[in-house]
Amino acid sequence: VRLKGQGKRCKRSEGLEIRFILIQNRAGKTRLAKWYMQFDDDEKQKLIEEVHAVVTVRDAKHTNFVEFRNFKIIYRRYAGLYFCICVDVNDNNLAYLEAIHNFVVLNEYFHNVCELDLVFNFYKVYTVVDEMFLAGEIRETSQTKVLKQLLMLQSLE
């Protein structure tokens, strides 16, 4: 018996933690940016540009994962929008890939969402994100539950 796998063990220091979520269009315009880590404004701008640069050059034959600085980006493209989540390199790629897919609640919420819905209803999009993700963690995974809550909040407006 030898001493096994320290390396593997120590890596798990952070748990599942999202660093940021970005929704960008093909031209690189940010439609949503949610930061779960402290970055200053210049750094945020740099990150936005870098993410756009690494993601848009990839095609359908590529994976949905791309190494990014010391992290990785899990992304998915819906029509002209890229939904990107930046996580630790040890995090579960497919879990986040499908977490992105939960954003299809936007579709039902906005009745066939388009890019402009996100622009003009930015404050609602933040609410949607906060229902699904909080403090860099996955908060709610049931699309039905998220949608119910959103409709309830809408009724208060």
Add this chain to the structure above:
Amino acid sequence: MLKPQPRGDGFGGRASRGQLSKEAEIKRINKELANIRSKFKGDKALDGYSKKKYVCKLLFIFLLGHDIDFGHMEAVNLLSSNRYTEKQIGYLFISVLVNSNSELIRLINNAIKNDLASRNPTFMGLALHCVASVGSREMAEAFAGEIPRVLVAGDTMDSVKQSAALCLLRLYRTSSDLVPMGDWTSRVVHLLNDQHLGVVTAATSLITTLAQKNPEEFKTSVSLAVSRLSRIVTSASTDLQDYTYYFVPAPWLSVKLLRLLQCYPPPEDPAVRGRLTECLETILNKAQEPPKSKKVQHSNAKNAVLFEAISLIIHHDSEPNLLVRACNQLGQFLQHRETNLRYLALESMCTLASSEFSHEAVKTHIETVINALKTERDVSVRQRAVDLLYAMCDRSNAPQIVAEMLSYLETADYSIREEIVLKVAILAEKYAVDYTWYVDTILNLIRIAGDYVSEEVWYRVIQIVVNRDDVQGYAAKTVFEVRPQGCQEGWGRVVEGDPLIQFNLLHSKFHLCSVPTRALLLSTYIKFVNLFPEVKPTIQDVLRSDSQLRNADVELQQRAVEYLRLSTVASTDILATVLEEMPPFPERESSILAKLKKKKGPSTVTDLEDAKRERSVDVNGGPEPAPASTSAMSTPSPSADLLGLGAAPPAPAGPPPSSGSGGLLVDVFSDSASAVAPLAPGSEDNFARFVCKNNGVLFENQLLQIGLKSEFRQNLGRMFIFYGNKTSTQFLNFTPTLICSDDLQPHILGCITKPVDPTVEGGAQVQQVVNIECVSDFTEAPVLSIQFRYGGTFQNVSVQLPITLNKFFQPTEMASQDFFQRWKQLSNPQQEVQNIFKAKHPMDTEVTKAKIIGFGSALLEEVDPNPANFVGAGIIHTKTTQIGCLLRLEPNLQAQMYRLTLRTSKEAVSQRLCELLSAQF
């Protein structure tokens, strides 16, 4: 719907549609900002609705990328509104434009406090989300006490619980010192049983983070997590209703639970452990079932759980059956049509390759992985293939893998070339069976990758070639054939054959070389002058020529002038001193390995590397194989001369007869063992003193002092022995020999690299180097026997050389849970040796710590529940195997006693280490 809320004038819409030019947009925005400012400053108090409208506009402008420097106060005012929409915009503004203005923070915190106490779940949710987004220390101070209460209160709504759990997690991450542990912790663990799966999902994240920092307090979460997981994986695909995702029951929660379990070793309770194994088997079985849906979402969700389960299996690294099943499953994915799956399978297999149980299973996929390297379209997938080849490489497949990597390098993407170069260089060095292969590989590498070969690789090759006499000739010849014009940095030391021919050959390429190479060549020439006086005139002519003496390059000119002068004025002795060989490179971590680690960031490759180093049993011993080759030394050759060995005196006449021929393996001496003196008195004590230290005086009498300086790395060691003549008279026929007994011989290889001068002048000190290799664990120590003539008398001194098993320790840091997990794994009675003994020295904590560290193991702080105890861990490296060792020392101050417990996988090792260490306290 299309307007900025509420009732905006639509300016933002046009701007973002790009209908306005940049300048027009700025103009428009400035106008709007001026308008909003005047509204805020106006005499008329704004109603909540207008305030919200303008704050929302400010936010919109900010998100378009413009600076906002006002409106914070109005946003804070909105927090105390009773209308959801107004409150929401207020909180959003605060979350997005955090302001550390302390005055405002106080107001914000006050509003949050009110909302938390409001019992209105919507308002509580908004307040919690704001705290979770900002997460500042001030907020932690204000709410770290309150939020746990909200979380565990019986009447809190589920959605608020979800938010409270993650909000608390955020505060714990930013200011863990402010989050008090208390009664709530046990109630939080029981949230794993909550009926609402959303609450369980959020709580699992919180518990995972808390458990990482406080494993003992959250230990009960293991059995709860296992039973929750078990209920999920065995449920029918529709049982969980809202939480079933494309026919997969609660995939995210499953992933989170599996990650929580990765904070702990395998469960101790056999029932829990059995249940977990069943879960993992079920997950593996499900991967083989036909898909319930053709949608990619179905397979992704299913595989997310599968990959996490495999991570847990690898983390536990204790169930060979599961490890091999995991490997087979990943093997199937290697050929899957989904690129994502191929990528993830390659990545996951990399970690499997470092487990001894699955290493062989991973190796069976070598052809598929090589194929991936050749055919994958996505460079990141090819990169993973390279990583996996690197991870699965061992002595058996190294030539194939290195060859494939080299051939891939010809077409590899620029972005990953440098990394591949480093990997090839490392593998070639690590698994070199024969150094001509090593040299060929590296030169090939340089030929193919040219500019991507970093200096580190170059330096490393030269280090190795310089330190290994037997490859120098081959390397010189090959380098010359392959790259006559570029790569002659190594020449300085690597020459053999007829000097004049050699010189002409070398010089014929001189004009093709770069300036730095020419400078090195000039240095080589002056070394020729030193070693082969017959070529001196030829070289002086070269140095004297205008192209050297008046070279436009200052460095070359200076060298030519100085070398020419040196060769003219200096006597042979001075020349020999000036041009004495450089000492061999010191043993140290391979510079290329360090570079690879740096390149890949600390988190990824480092760990893999360490894991690999632990695993591999046949590492070539890192930087420099210790036993010097006998063949290179026994035939006197110009190459040896270049190293300055030619100046070594002829073999001394005195006994033992064979010591003069240099690096001899000690077994030659077994015949002459009878001539050895009995061990010097006091030698035992001195020997014990060296168990925990490496330097000092080993022996001293009226005539002779013997000092030691030694260094050990993995299974190799090097010991510098200093012999001091304390008298004013010469020692003659001074011959130290190293003796390993018949019992010891199979376990330790030791050799004296160079004989010392048989004459030691009065008052002089001479040095000798012993290289040591630990082949397998051993108990006895080698003996150093010294014979010399002093005055008319024959002197004979023998001392034990303090080469003890613990010298081959590599310290291993680990957390408490790992330590006790391993401790329990080594519970076999033969693996444990215990000794209870009386303290021979004062029981001082700091001294004890220093001794344990000196002993070679890591000293693990905060591992033992009793802070008075000492625990340590390390790995004994021998050539054939590596032995993990755990130790625990329990002092009893009152009784002035110690109890020392050693656990290793090998009885003899436990025994020996216990003996050695017990003698230290």
